[in-house]
Amino acid sequence: MSLATTFKLAFASLAIATVFGATPCSTFAAPSNQAESTSNAKVAQEFQVGSLYVEKYSNPNAKGAPVILIPGLASGAYVWDETVKQLRDNHELYVVTLAGFNGKPSIAGPKLPKLKASLLELIQTQKIDKPVLVGHSLGSASSIWFALEHSNLIRGVFAVDGLPVFPGTQNLGADQRKAMAEGARAQMASLDAASFGAQQTQYMRVTGVIDEKLALSLGVRAATSDPIATADYMAELLLLDMRPDLHKITVPVAVVSPFNAPDFARANMNEEGKNAYYKSLVNGIPQLSMISITNARHFVMLDQPQVFNQKLQEFLKKL
Template structure:
Protein backbone atom coordinates (compact mmCIF):
# COMPACT_ATOMS: atom_id res chain seq x y z
CA UNK A 1 0.00 0.00 0.00
CA UNK A 2 2.84 2.37 0.84
CA UNK A 3 4.30 1.68 -2.60
CA UNK A 4 0.95 2.49 -4.27
CA UNK A 5 0.63 5.73 -2.29
CA UNK A 6 4.16 6.75 -3.29
CA UNK A 7 3.42 6.01 -6.96
CA UNK A 8 0.18 7.98 -6.81
CA UNK A 9 1.98 10.88 -5.18
CA UNK A 10 4.67 10.84 -7.90
CA UNK A 11 1.99 10.80 -10.61
CA UNK A 12 0.17 13.71 -8.96
CA UNK A 13 3.41 15.68 -8.71
CA UNK A 14 4.22 14.96 -12.36
CA UNK A 15 0.77 16.12 -13.51
CA UNK A 16 1.09 19.24 -11.36
CA UNK A 17 4.53 19.99 -12.81
CA UNK A 18 3.28 19.57 -16.38
CA UNK A 19 0.34 21.85 -15.62
CA UNK A 20 2.67 24.54 -14.27
CA UNK A 21 4.85 24.26 -17.39
CA UNK A 22 1.81 24.68 -19.64
CA UNK A 23 0.65 27.66 -17.61
CA UNK A 24 4.08 29.22 -17.85
CA UNK A 25 3.95 28.85 -21.64
CA UNK A 26 0.57 30.58 -21.61
CA UNK A 27 2.00 33.44 -19.56
CA UNK A 28 4.91 33.85 -21.98
CA UNK A 29 2.49 33.94 -24.89
CA UNK A 30 0.35 36.57 -23.21
CA UNK A 31 3.39 38.69 -22.48
CA UNK A 32 4.48 38.56 -26.12
CA UNK A 33 1.07 39.98 -27.14
CA UNK A 34 2.19 43.24 -25.55
CA UNK A 35 4.64 43.66 -28.44
CA UNK A 36 4.13 43.93 -32.22
CA UNK A 37 6.25 40.81 -32.72
CA UNK A 38 6.78 37.23 -31.60
CA UNK A 39 10.07 35.99 -30.21
CA UNK A 40 11.68 32.60 -30.67
CA UNK A 41 14.57 31.75 -28.36
CA UNK A 42 17.17 29.04 -28.95
CA UNK A 43 20.60 28.21 -27.58
CA UNK A 44 21.93 28.89 -24.11
CA UNK A 45 25.29 30.57 -24.56
CA UNK A 46 26.63 33.42 -22.46
CA UNK A 47 26.35 35.99 -25.26
CA UNK A 48 23.00 37.20 -26.61
CA UNK A 49 22.22 37.58 -30.31
CA UNK A 50 19.03 39.25 -31.58
CA UNK A 51 18.07 38.51 -35.20
CA UNK A 52 15.72 40.76 -37.20
CA UNK A 53 14.60 39.58 -40.67
CA UNK A 54 13.88 41.87 -43.59
CA UNK A 55 10.78 43.11 -45.36
CA UNK A 56 8.06 40.42 -45.58
CA UNK A 57 10.66 37.85 -44.50
CA UNK A 58 10.36 35.03 -42.00
CA UNK A 59 12.63 34.39 -39.04
CA UNK A 60 13.47 31.19 -40.93
CA UNK A 61 15.93 33.27 -42.94
CA UNK A 62 18.23 32.88 -39.92
CA UNK A 63 17.85 29.10 -39.48
CA UNK A 64 21.23 28.18 -40.94
CA UNK A 65 22.97 31.01 -39.09
CA UNK A 66 21.46 29.99 -35.77
CA UNK A 67 22.30 26.36 -36.48
CA UNK A 68 25.93 27.42 -36.60
CA UNK A 69 25.83 29.66 -33.52
CA UNK A 70 23.23 28.40 -31.02
CA UNK A 71 25.65 26.04 -29.30
CA UNK A 72 27.67 29.00 -28.01
CA UNK A 73 25.15 31.87 -28.11
CA UNK A 74 21.61 32.53 -26.93
CA UNK A 75 19.63 33.52 -30.02
CA UNK A 76 16.45 35.61 -30.12
CA UNK A 77 14.62 35.84 -33.45
CA UNK A 78 12.06 38.61 -33.95
CA UNK A 79 9.01 38.07 -36.20
CA UNK A 80 7.15 41.34 -36.66
CA UNK A 81 3.38 41.38 -37.08
CA UNK A 82 2.11 41.23 -40.63
CA UNK A 83 5.11 39.44 -42.14
CA UNK A 84 5.40 35.81 -43.28
CA UNK A 85 2.18 34.54 -41.73
CA UNK A 86 2.39 36.48 -38.47
CA UNK A 87 -1.04 38.18 -38.22
CA UNK A 88 -1.13 41.96 -38.54
CA UNK A 89 -2.30 43.72 -35.39
CA UNK A 90 -2.81 47.42 -34.79
CA UNK A 91 -1.20 50.10 -36.93
CA UNK A 92 2.21 48.97 -38.25
CA UNK A 93 4.98 51.48 -37.72
CA UNK A 94 8.77 51.17 -37.88
CA UNK A 95 9.23 53.71 -35.11
CA UNK A 96 6.81 51.78 -32.89
CA UNK A 97 8.53 48.49 -33.73
CA UNK A 98 11.91 50.00 -32.82
CA UNK A 99 10.68 51.37 -29.49
CA UNK A 100 8.88 48.10 -28.67
CA UNK A 101 11.99 46.04 -29.35
CA UNK A 102 14.06 48.35 -27.14
CA UNK A 103 11.46 47.94 -24.38
CA UNK A 104 11.54 44.16 -24.78
CA UNK A 105 15.34 44.08 -24.44
CA UNK A 106 15.18 46.23 -21.31
CA UNK A 107 12.28 44.39 -19.65
CA UNK A 108 13.71 40.96 -20.37
CA UNK A 109 17.11 42.18 -19.14
CA UNK A 110 18.94 40.91 -22.21
CA UNK A 111 22.48 41.97 -21.39
CA UNK A 112 24.75 43.44 -24.07
CA UNK A 113 23.00 41.88 -27.08
CA UNK A 114 24.50 41.89 -30.54
CA UNK A 115 21.72 42.92 -32.92
CA UNK A 116 21.86 41.35 -36.39
CA UNK A 117 19.50 42.63 -39.05
CA UNK A 118 18.98 41.89 -42.72
CA UNK A 119 17.62 44.51 -45.13
CA UNK A 120 14.79 46.29 -43.29
CA UNK A 121 16.08 44.55 -40.14
CA UNK A 122 19.50 46.07 -40.78
CA UNK A 123 17.97 49.54 -40.98
CA UNK A 124 16.27 48.86 -37.65
CA UNK A 125 19.60 47.78 -36.15
CA UNK A 126 21.10 51.12 -37.29
CA UNK A 127 18.13 53.01 -35.86
CA UNK A 128 18.41 51.20 -32.52
CA UNK A 129 22.15 51.83 -32.31
CA UNK A 130 21.71 55.56 -32.88
CA UNK A 131 18.60 55.96 -30.72
CA UNK A 132 19.61 53.70 -27.82
CA UNK A 133 23.43 53.74 -28.01
CA UNK A 134 23.89 52.04 -24.62
CA UNK A 135 21.40 49.23 -25.18
CA UNK A 136 23.63 46.82 -27.12
CA UNK A 137 27.18 45.59 -27.51
CA UNK A 138 27.36 45.91 -31.30
CA UNK A 139 25.32 45.54 -34.47
CA UNK A 140 25.61 43.60 -37.72
CA UNK A 141 23.93 45.05 -40.81
CA UNK A 142 23.34 42.60 -43.67
CA UNK A 143 22.78 44.36 -47.00
CA UNK A 144 21.10 47.56 -45.85
CA UNK A 145 21.70 51.30 -46.12
CA UNK A 146 20.76 54.20 -43.82
CA UNK A 147 18.64 55.55 -46.69
CA UNK A 148 17.99 53.24 -49.62
CA UNK A 149 16.00 55.94 -51.44
CA UNK A 150 18.92 58.39 -51.25
CA UNK A 151 21.21 55.83 -52.88
CA UNK A 152 19.23 56.17 -56.10
CA UNK A 153 17.96 59.73 -55.71
CA UNK A 154 20.59 62.25 -54.56
CA UNK A 155 17.85 64.84 -54.00
CA UNK A 156 15.83 62.59 -51.70
CA UNK A 157 14.34 64.21 -48.60
CA UNK A 158 12.05 62.71 -46.01
CA UNK A 159 8.44 63.84 -46.44
CA UNK A 160 6.53 64.74 -43.30
CA UNK A 161 3.11 63.09 -42.96
CA UNK A 162 3.60 61.15 -46.18
CA UNK A 163 0.38 59.88 -47.74
CA UNK A 164 0.80 56.15 -48.38
CA UNK A 165 -2.59 55.63 -50.04
CA UNK A 166 -1.18 55.00 -53.53
CA UNK A 167 1.32 52.40 -52.33
CA UNK A 168 -1.34 50.63 -50.27
CA UNK A 169 -3.63 50.50 -53.33
CA UNK A 170 -0.79 49.12 -55.45
CA UNK A 171 -0.17 46.31 -52.95
CA UNK A 172 -3.80 45.44 -52.24
CA UNK A 173 -5.17 46.05 -55.75
CA UNK A 174 -3.33 43.14 -57.34
CA UNK A 175 -4.94 39.74 -57.69
CA UNK A 176 -3.25 36.89 -55.85
CA UNK A 177 -1.83 35.61 -59.12
CA UNK A 178 -0.51 39.05 -60.11
CA UNK A 179 1.10 39.52 -56.72
CA UNK A 180 2.69 36.06 -56.90
CA UNK A 181 4.11 36.77 -60.36
CA UNK A 182 5.59 40.04 -59.14
CA UNK A 183 7.18 38.36 -56.14
CA UNK A 184 8.62 35.56 -58.29
CA UNK A 185 10.24 38.12 -60.58
CA UNK A 186 11.70 39.96 -57.60
CA UNK A 187 12.98 36.78 -55.93
CA UNK A 188 15.09 36.02 -59.00
CA UNK A 189 17.29 39.00 -58.17
CA UNK A 190 17.33 38.25 -54.45
CA UNK A 191 18.94 34.80 -54.59
CA UNK A 192 20.34 32.49 -57.24
CA UNK A 193 19.25 29.36 -55.34
CA UNK A 194 15.90 28.05 -56.65
CA UNK A 195 14.68 26.57 -53.37
CA UNK A 196 15.54 29.79 -51.54
CA UNK A 197 13.69 31.81 -54.17
CA UNK A 198 10.59 29.71 -53.43
CA UNK A 199 10.96 30.38 -49.70
CA UNK A 200 11.26 34.13 -50.29
CA UNK A 201 8.13 34.11 -52.46
CA UNK A 202 6.17 32.03 -49.95
CA UNK A 203 7.06 34.42 -47.11
CA UNK A 204 5.76 37.37 -49.11
CA UNK A 205 2.56 35.54 -50.10
CA UNK A 206 1.88 34.83 -46.41
CA UNK A 207 2.43 38.48 -45.46
CA UNK A 208 -0.43 40.88 -44.85
CA UNK A 209 -0.43 43.13 -47.92
CA UNK A 210 -1.89 46.26 -46.37
CA UNK A 211 0.43 46.14 -43.37
CA UNK A 212 3.39 45.41 -45.66
CA UNK A 213 2.48 48.36 -47.89
CA UNK A 214 2.44 50.74 -44.92
CA UNK A 215 5.84 49.53 -43.75
CA UNK A 216 7.21 49.68 -47.31
CA UNK A 217 6.04 53.28 -47.60
CA UNK A 218 7.65 54.25 -44.28
CA UNK A 219 10.84 52.34 -45.15
CA UNK A 220 11.25 54.24 -48.41
CA UNK A 221 10.70 57.51 -46.54
CA UNK A 222 13.52 56.77 -44.07
CA UNK A 223 16.85 58.58 -43.81
CA UNK A 224 19.12 57.73 -40.87
CA UNK A 225 22.32 59.24 -42.29
CA UNK A 226 22.60 62.21 -39.94
CA UNK A 227 21.52 60.43 -36.77
CA UNK A 228 24.21 57.73 -37.17
CA UNK A 229 26.58 60.18 -35.47
CA UNK A 230 24.89 59.20 -32.20
CA UNK A 231 25.80 55.53 -32.58
CA UNK A 232 28.67 54.39 -30.34
CA UNK A 233 28.83 50.61 -30.71
CA UNK A 234 30.93 48.77 -33.32
CA UNK A 235 29.09 47.88 -36.52
CA UNK A 236 29.85 45.24 -39.13
CA UNK A 237 28.20 46.14 -42.41
CA UNK A 238 28.05 43.41 -45.07
CA UNK A 239 26.88 44.53 -48.50
CA UNK A 240 26.39 42.70 -51.78
CA UNK A 241 28.94 43.24 -54.55
CA UNK A 242 26.65 45.50 -56.59
CA UNK A 243 26.96 48.12 -53.87
CA UNK A 244 30.71 47.80 -54.32
CA UNK A 245 30.32 49.51 -57.68
CA UNK A 246 29.09 52.65 -55.94
CA UNK A 247 31.47 52.76 -52.96
CA UNK A 248 31.75 56.52 -52.89
CA UNK A 249 28.01 56.91 -52.42
CA UNK A 250 27.88 54.05 -49.91
CA UNK A 251 30.72 55.51 -47.86
CA UNK A 252 28.98 58.89 -47.80
CA UNK A 253 25.83 57.25 -46.45
CA UNK A 254 27.80 55.78 -43.55
CA UNK A 255 30.13 58.79 -42.98
CA UNK A 256 28.53 59.73 -39.65
CA UNK A 257 28.94 56.22 -38.20
CA UNK A 258 32.46 56.36 -36.75
CA UNK A 259 32.94 52.80 -35.49
CA UNK A 260 32.12 50.72 -38.56
CA UNK A 261 33.62 48.07 -40.81
CA UNK A 262 32.12 47.85 -44.31
CA UNK A 263 32.72 44.62 -46.21
CA UNK A 264 31.55 43.70 -49.71
CA UNK A 265 30.42 40.14 -50.42
CA UNK A 266 31.48 38.10 -53.47
CA UNK A 267 27.79 37.76 -54.33
CA UNK A 268 25.61 40.40 -56.05
CA UNK A 269 22.38 39.11 -54.51
CA UNK A 270 20.47 40.43 -51.49
CA UNK A 271 20.24 37.31 -49.32
CA UNK A 272 23.93 37.02 -48.44
CA UNK A 273 23.24 34.38 -45.80
CA UNK A 274 22.15 32.11 -48.66
CA UNK A 275 24.26 33.03 -51.70
CA UNK A 276 27.48 33.96 -49.88
CA UNK A 277 26.99 31.70 -46.88
CA UNK A 278 30.63 30.76 -46.15
CA UNK A 279 31.89 34.32 -46.58
CA UNK A 280 29.01 35.70 -44.52
CA UNK A 281 29.50 33.24 -41.65
CA UNK A 282 33.24 33.89 -41.55
CA UNK A 283 32.67 37.65 -41.35
CA UNK A 284 29.98 37.20 -38.70
CA UNK A 285 31.97 34.81 -36.50
CA UNK A 286 35.08 36.97 -36.58
CA UNK A 287 33.07 40.03 -35.56
CA UNK A 288 30.98 38.58 -32.71
CA UNK A 289 33.59 36.37 -31.05
Protein backbone atom coordinates in the same frame (compact mmCIF):
# COMPACT_ATOMS: atom_id res chain seq x y z
CA MET B 1 29.89 57.13 -68.03
CA SER B 2 30.18 59.31 -64.95
CA LEU B 3 30.18 57.84 -61.45
CA ALA B 4 26.98 59.70 -60.62
CA THR B 5 25.22 58.25 -63.68
CA THR B 6 26.47 54.77 -62.81
CA PHE B 7 25.02 55.03 -59.31
CA LYS B 8 21.78 56.42 -60.63
CA LEU B 9 21.24 53.59 -63.12
CA ALA B 10 22.20 50.79 -60.78
CA PHE B 11 20.35 51.88 -57.69
CA ALA B 12 17.31 53.33 -59.38
CA SER B 13 16.66 49.91 -60.91
CA LEU B 14 17.15 48.15 -57.57
CA ALA B 15 14.95 50.65 -55.75
CA ILE B 16 12.14 50.29 -58.27
CA ALA B 17 12.32 46.49 -58.09
CA THR B 18 12.24 46.56 -54.32
CA VAL B 19 9.46 49.10 -53.88
CA PHE B 20 7.11 48.23 -56.69
CA GLY B 21 8.22 44.71 -57.46
CA ALA B 22 9.06 43.37 -60.88
CA THR B 23 6.34 42.76 -63.42
CA PRO B 24 4.05 40.08 -61.98
CA CYS B 25 4.31 36.60 -63.50
CA SER B 26 1.30 35.33 -65.40
CA THR B 27 1.38 32.10 -63.38
CA PHE B 28 2.61 31.24 -59.94
CA ALA B 29 3.18 27.78 -58.57
CA ALA B 30 5.71 25.98 -56.43
CA PRO B 31 5.76 22.69 -54.54
CA SER B 32 4.26 23.10 -51.09
CA ASN B 33 7.22 21.43 -49.40
CA GLN B 34 9.45 24.30 -50.49
CA ALA B 35 7.85 26.43 -47.78
CA GLU B 36 8.99 24.13 -44.98
CA SER B 37 11.75 25.18 -42.61
CA THR B 38 15.19 23.64 -43.13
CA SER B 39 16.32 24.33 -39.58
CA ASN B 40 17.09 21.40 -37.29
CA ALA B 41 17.72 23.63 -34.30
CA LYS B 42 15.21 23.35 -31.49
CA VAL B 43 13.46 26.43 -30.21
CA ALA B 44 13.70 26.76 -26.45
CA GLN B 45 10.81 29.20 -26.12
CA GLU B 46 8.35 31.10 -28.31
CA PHE B 47 6.55 34.27 -27.24
CA GLN B 48 5.34 37.66 -28.45
CA VAL B 49 6.59 41.09 -27.45
CA GLY B 50 4.68 43.95 -29.04
CA SER B 51 4.94 43.49 -32.80
CA LEU B 52 7.67 40.84 -32.51
CA TYR B 53 7.08 37.09 -32.62
CA VAL B 54 10.18 35.70 -30.94
CA GLU B 55 11.96 32.35 -31.12
CA LYS B 56 14.48 32.08 -28.29
CA TYR B 57 17.42 29.67 -28.45
CA SER B 58 19.16 29.17 -25.12
CA ASN B 59 22.36 27.40 -24.19
CA PRO B 60 23.52 27.55 -20.56
CA ASN B 61 27.11 27.10 -21.71
CA ALA B 62 27.03 29.95 -24.23
CA LYS B 63 29.80 32.45 -23.63
CA GLY B 64 29.27 34.82 -26.56
CA ALA B 65 27.16 37.96 -26.61
CA PRO B 66 23.40 37.50 -27.00
CA VAL B 67 22.15 38.15 -30.52
CA ILE B 68 18.82 39.44 -31.85
CA LEU B 69 18.20 38.50 -35.50
CA ILE B 70 15.71 40.63 -37.43
CA PRO B 71 14.55 39.69 -40.94
CA GLY B 72 13.52 42.05 -43.73
CA LEU B 73 10.39 42.95 -45.63
CA ALA B 74 7.85 40.12 -45.98
CA SER B 75 10.36 37.65 -44.49
CA GLY B 76 10.36 35.52 -41.36
CA ALA B 77 12.73 33.96 -38.88
CA TYR B 78 13.50 31.20 -41.42
CA VAL B 79 15.95 33.42 -43.31
CA TRP B 80 18.31 32.98 -40.36
CA ASP B 81 18.13 29.15 -40.21
CA GLU B 82 21.75 28.58 -41.22
CA THR B 83 22.96 31.42 -39.03
CA VAL B 84 21.09 29.97 -36.06
CA LYS B 85 22.85 26.64 -36.61
CA GLN B 86 26.22 28.38 -36.58
CA LEU B 87 25.60 30.59 -33.53
CA ARG B 88 23.32 28.70 -31.16
CA ASP B 89 26.09 26.80 -29.36
CA ASN B 90 27.91 29.96 -28.29
CA HIS B 91 25.21 32.63 -28.19
CA GLU B 92 21.76 33.12 -26.72
CA LEU B 93 19.60 33.92 -29.75
CA TYR B 94 16.36 35.82 -30.19
CA VAL B 95 15.07 35.34 -33.74
CA VAL B 96 12.08 37.51 -34.57
CA THR B 97 9.34 37.71 -37.17
CA LEU B 98 7.55 41.03 -37.55
CA ALA B 99 3.77 41.32 -37.24
CA GLY B 100 2.18 40.94 -40.67
CA PHE B 101 4.98 38.79 -42.13
CA ASN B 102 5.21 35.04 -42.71
CA GLY B 103 1.57 34.46 -41.78
CA LYS B 104 1.72 36.38 -38.50
CA PRO B 105 -1.21 38.73 -37.73
CA SER B 106 -0.63 42.38 -38.56
CA ILE B 107 -1.02 45.32 -36.20
CA ALA B 108 -2.79 48.63 -36.60
CA GLY B 109 -0.96 51.95 -36.79
CA PRO B 110 2.61 52.91 -37.71
CA LYS B 111 4.83 49.86 -38.07
CA LEU B 112 8.45 50.98 -37.66
CA PRO B 113 7.96 53.00 -34.44
CA LYS B 114 6.19 49.95 -32.99
CA LEU B 115 9.07 47.74 -34.11
CA LYS B 116 11.58 49.99 -32.38
CA ALA B 117 9.50 50.14 -29.19
CA SER B 118 9.07 46.36 -29.25
CA LEU B 119 12.84 45.83 -29.53
CA LEU B 120 13.30 48.00 -26.48
CA GLU B 121 10.62 46.06 -24.62
CA LEU B 122 12.20 42.74 -25.62
CA ILE B 123 15.62 43.76 -24.30
CA GLN B 124 14.20 45.15 -21.07
CA THR B 125 11.64 42.45 -20.23
CA GLN B 126 13.96 39.57 -21.09
CA LYS B 127 16.86 41.31 -19.34
CA ILE B 128 19.12 40.75 -22.36
CA ASP B 129 22.63 41.94 -21.52
CA LYS B 130 23.65 44.25 -24.36
CA PRO B 131 22.76 42.11 -27.38
CA VAL B 132 24.14 42.48 -30.87
CA LEU B 133 21.48 43.42 -33.43
CA VAL B 134 21.77 41.51 -36.70
CA GLY B 135 19.28 42.85 -39.21
CA HIS B 136 18.58 42.23 -42.87
CA SER B 137 17.18 44.91 -45.19
CA LEU B 138 14.26 46.49 -43.29
CA GLY B 139 15.63 44.79 -40.17
CA SER B 140 19.03 46.33 -40.84
CA ALA B 141 17.65 49.85 -41.22
CA SER B 142 15.57 49.35 -38.07
CA SER B 143 18.66 48.18 -36.14
CA ILE B 144 20.52 51.33 -37.14
CA TRP B 145 17.50 53.43 -36.14
CA PHE B 146 17.38 51.68 -32.75
CA ALA B 147 21.11 52.32 -32.22
CA LEU B 148 20.60 56.06 -32.68
CA GLU B 149 18.66 56.23 -29.41
CA HIS B 150 19.71 53.12 -27.52
CA SER B 151 23.39 52.47 -28.17
CA ASN B 152 23.79 52.11 -24.41
CA LEU B 153 21.64 48.96 -24.48
CA ILE B 154 23.47 47.06 -27.25
CA ARG B 155 27.02 46.02 -28.19
CA GLY B 156 26.89 46.50 -31.92
CA VAL B 157 24.94 46.29 -35.17
CA PHE B 158 25.57 43.91 -38.06
CA ALA B 159 23.63 45.62 -40.85
CA VAL B 160 22.93 43.35 -43.82
CA ASP B 161 22.09 45.25 -47.02
CA GLY B 162 19.94 47.81 -45.24
CA LEU B 163 20.95 51.45 -44.82
CA PRO B 164 19.94 54.64 -42.97
CA VAL B 165 18.42 55.95 -46.20
CA PHE B 166 16.96 53.86 -49.02
CA PRO B 167 19.48 53.54 -51.88
CA GLY B 168 18.58 55.75 -54.81
CA THR B 169 16.49 58.15 -52.70
CA GLN B 170 19.31 59.97 -50.92
CA ASN B 171 18.87 63.16 -52.95
CA LEU B 172 15.08 63.37 -52.80
CA GLY B 173 13.40 66.30 -51.12
CA ALA B 174 10.79 65.78 -48.42
CA ASP B 175 7.84 66.14 -50.81
CA GLN B 176 9.38 63.78 -53.35
CA ARG B 177 10.14 61.21 -50.68
CA LYS B 178 6.59 61.38 -49.35
CA ALA B 179 5.10 61.02 -52.84
CA MET B 180 7.27 57.98 -53.56
CA ALA B 181 6.37 56.37 -50.25
CA GLU B 182 2.65 56.88 -50.72
CA GLY B 183 2.84 55.64 -54.31
CA ALA B 184 4.58 52.48 -53.15
CA ARG B 185 2.04 51.97 -50.38
CA ALA B 186 -0.95 52.41 -52.68
CA GLN B 187 0.36 50.13 -55.41
CA MET B 188 1.41 47.26 -53.14
CA ALA B 189 -1.68 47.46 -50.90
CA SER B 190 -3.95 47.19 -53.94
CA LEU B 191 -2.63 43.75 -54.96
CA ASP B 192 -4.77 40.68 -54.50
CA ALA B 193 -3.21 37.56 -53.02
CA ALA B 194 -2.27 35.99 -56.35
CA SER B 195 -0.68 39.16 -57.70
CA PHE B 196 1.18 39.78 -54.46
CA GLY B 197 2.55 36.23 -54.50
CA ALA B 198 3.61 36.54 -58.13
CA GLN B 199 5.30 39.87 -57.41
CA GLN B 200 7.21 38.48 -54.45
CA THR B 201 8.42 35.47 -56.42
CA GLN B 202 9.56 37.56 -59.35
CA TYR B 203 11.39 39.90 -56.96
CA MET B 204 13.19 36.93 -55.41
CA ARG B 205 14.22 35.72 -58.88
CA VAL B 206 15.51 39.10 -60.03
CA THR B 207 16.90 40.70 -56.87
CA GLY B 208 16.56 38.33 -53.91
CA VAL B 209 18.84 35.35 -54.56
CA ILE B 210 20.85 33.83 -57.39
CA ASP B 211 19.56 30.25 -57.20
CA GLU B 212 16.25 29.79 -59.04
CA LYS B 213 14.92 27.00 -56.81
CA LEU B 214 15.69 28.99 -53.69
CA ALA B 215 14.00 32.04 -55.20
CA LEU B 216 10.80 30.06 -55.74
CA SER B 217 10.91 28.78 -52.17
CA LEU B 218 11.38 32.28 -50.77
CA GLY B 219 8.60 33.59 -52.98
CA VAL B 220 6.18 31.02 -51.53
CA ARG B 221 7.05 32.10 -48.01
CA ALA B 222 6.96 35.84 -48.72
CA ALA B 223 3.50 35.39 -50.25
CA THR B 224 2.15 34.40 -46.82
CA SER B 225 2.78 37.96 -45.62
CA ASP B 226 0.02 40.57 -45.48
CA PRO B 227 0.21 42.84 -48.58
CA ILE B 228 -1.18 45.84 -46.70
CA ALA B 229 1.24 45.44 -43.80
CA THR B 230 4.09 44.96 -46.28
CA ALA B 231 3.04 48.17 -48.02
CA ASP B 232 2.98 50.06 -44.73
CA TYR B 233 6.45 48.88 -43.68
CA MET B 234 7.83 49.72 -47.13
CA ALA B 235 6.33 53.21 -47.19
CA GLU B 236 7.62 54.01 -43.71
CA LEU B 237 11.08 52.77 -44.67
CA LEU B 238 11.13 55.06 -47.71
CA LEU B 239 10.35 58.05 -45.49
CA LEU B 240 13.42 57.51 -43.30
CA ASP B 241 16.66 59.40 -43.68
CA MET B 242 18.78 58.91 -40.57
CA ARG B 243 22.03 60.30 -41.97
CA PRO B 244 22.01 63.56 -39.96
CA ASP B 245 21.96 61.60 -36.68
CA LEU B 246 24.41 58.79 -37.40
CA HIS B 247 27.05 60.41 -35.21
CA LYS B 248 24.92 59.48 -32.18
CA ILE B 249 25.68 55.77 -32.60
CA THR B 250 28.36 54.80 -30.07
CA VAL B 251 28.70 51.08 -30.85
CA PRO B 252 30.51 49.31 -33.71
CA VAL B 253 28.47 48.92 -36.88
CA ALA B 254 29.35 46.58 -39.75
CA VAL B 255 27.55 47.13 -43.05
CA VAL B 256 27.32 44.15 -45.40
CA SER B 257 27.22 45.01 -49.11
CA PRO B 258 26.44 42.03 -51.38
CA PHE B 259 27.59 42.18 -54.98
CA ASN B 260 26.60 40.06 -57.96
CA ALA B 261 28.52 41.32 -60.98
CA PRO B 262 25.94 40.47 -63.71
CA ASP B 263 23.31 42.58 -61.95
CA PHE B 264 25.49 45.69 -62.24
CA ALA B 265 26.99 45.06 -65.67
CA ARG B 266 24.60 47.39 -67.52
CA ALA B 267 25.54 50.25 -65.22
CA ASN B 268 29.23 49.40 -65.57
CA MET B 269 29.59 49.29 -61.81
CA ASN B 270 32.18 47.12 -60.11
CA GLU B 271 32.35 45.80 -56.56
CA GLU B 272 34.51 48.66 -55.34
CA GLY B 273 32.10 51.23 -56.77
CA LYS B 274 29.08 49.71 -55.07
CA ASN B 275 30.88 49.37 -51.76
CA ALA B 276 31.98 53.02 -51.98
CA TYR B 277 28.41 54.11 -52.66
CA TYR B 278 27.10 52.25 -49.63
CA LYS B 279 29.87 53.73 -47.51
CA SER B 280 28.86 57.23 -48.62
CA LEU B 281 25.41 56.63 -47.09
CA VAL B 282 26.73 55.52 -43.69
CA ASN B 283 29.84 57.67 -43.36
CA GLY B 284 28.56 59.45 -40.26
CA ILE B 285 28.79 56.29 -38.12
CA PRO B 286 31.87 56.71 -35.87
CA GLN B 287 32.83 53.02 -35.55
CA LEU B 288 32.08 51.77 -39.05
CA SER B 289 33.36 48.77 -40.99
CA MET B 290 32.34 47.72 -44.49
CA ILE B 291 32.02 44.08 -45.58
CA SER B 292 31.61 43.26 -49.27
CA ILE B 293 30.50 39.74 -50.19
CA THR B 294 30.59 38.71 -53.84
CA ASN B 295 28.40 36.31 -55.82
CA ALA B 296 25.45 37.28 -53.66
CA ARG B 297 22.24 39.21 -54.05
CA HIS B 298 20.03 40.84 -51.42
CA PHE B 299 19.65 37.70 -49.27
CA VAL B 300 23.40 37.38 -48.94
CA MET B 301 23.14 35.05 -45.92
CA LEU B 302 21.35 32.54 -48.16
CA ASP B 303 23.44 32.98 -51.30
CA GLN B 304 26.76 32.78 -49.43
CA PRO B 305 26.00 31.29 -46.00
CA GLN B 306 29.54 30.12 -45.26
CA VAL B 307 31.18 33.46 -46.02
CA PHE B 308 28.38 35.41 -44.37
CA ASN B 309 28.47 33.45 -41.12
CA GLN B 310 32.26 33.65 -41.01
CA LYS B 311 32.12 37.45 -41.31
CA LEU B 312 29.39 37.65 -38.68
CA GLN B 313 31.33 35.51 -36.22
CA GLU B 314 34.46 37.59 -36.78
CA PHE B 315 32.42 40.71 -35.95
CA LEU B 316 30.98 39.12 -32.80
CA LYS B 317 34.40 38.05 -31.56
CA LYS B 318 35.74 41.60 -31.83
CA LEU B 319 33.07 43.06 -29.55
